[in-house]
Amino acid sequence: MEWSSTTARKDRLLPWIAAERAFRAVVLLAVGAVLVSHPHTNWSGEITHIAQRLGLNPNGNWIHKAIAKLRKLHTNENVVFGTIALGYSVLEGAEAYGLWRRRRWGEWLTVVATSLLLVPEVWELTKSTTVLKVGALLVNLLVVAYLVSRLRRE
Numbered sequence: 001m002e003w004s005s006t007t008a009r010k011d012r013l014l015p016w017i018a019a020e021r022a023f024r025a026v027v028l029l030a031v032g033a034v035l036v037s038h039p040h041t042n043w044s045g046e047i048t049h050i051a052q053r054l055g056l057n058p059n060g061n062w063i064h065k066a067i068a069k070l071r072k073l074h075t076n077e078n079v080v081f082g083t084i085a086l087g088y089s090v091l092e093g094a095e096a097y098g099l100w101r102r103r104r105w106g107e108w109l110t111v112v113a114t115s116l117l118l119v120p121e122v123w124e125l126t127k128s129t130t131v132l133k134v135g136a137l138l139v140n141l142l143v144v145a146y147l148v149s150r151l152r153r154e
Helices: 005-010 013-037 043-053 061-071 075-100 104-116 118-127 131-153
Strands: none
Touching (some): 013 104, 013 131, 075 104, 104 118, 118 131
C-alpha cells in the first residue's frame, strides 16, 4: 500500500532511519566479506597494530577486551561470524530499501526484525553496560515505537 504524497512529504524521519539501516548494511557487508575471505588472519594482532597506528593504547580497557575476545576465535568461527554478518547485512539492506521507498513491508520488516533482535541486545546489557550498547538499544526502541505508531495510524 502506498501513502499519499502529503503523508510522504510530512514524514521526514523514514529516510533517516533508512540511512541508518543502510550504514549498518554496508559495515556488516564489509566485516562479513573480510571475515569470510580471510579466515586465517590473526585478528588480535591486526587490531593491536591498527590501535598502535591510531595512537591508541592496545592495553587500554576496551581495546584490550576486544583483543582478548579475538584471540579466542578460531578459523571456522571467523567464517561462521562472517556468514552471519553477510546475512544480517542483507536484512539491513532490505529494511533500508523498503524504508527509503516508503514501502509498508519495509516498515513491517524493520519492526519485526528489530523487535526480535532486542532480546540479544538486552542480554548483552546484563553482561556489561557501555554507552554504545545503551545507545544502540535506545535507538532501536525508538525506531520500533515510531514505526509501530505509523503503522497503527494507517
